[in-house]
């Protein structure tokens with residue numbers, strides 16, 4: 001009998017279930033967590049937002065300023 005150890009994640013933007021095989025997500029996504037503080041209208045609330053890459057692109061396209069982007073050089077050590 002197969003048992004899920006963690007609830008599967010749904011994209012908040014499109015409602016699609018993120019693909020996961022052997023407990024590893026087969027696609028990358030945004031996992032935004034925010035603990036709202038005193039100077040907000042959501043004080044004491046913890047919010048979490050999951051966005052698939054398509055929804056991330058769609059939503060960031062609506063922003064006045066685009067996200068800050070830095071290229072990361074991936075270093076693979078061999079041996």
Ligand SMILES: [Zn+2]
Pocket residue numbers: 011012013014015016051052053054055056
């Ligand atoms: Zn989505």
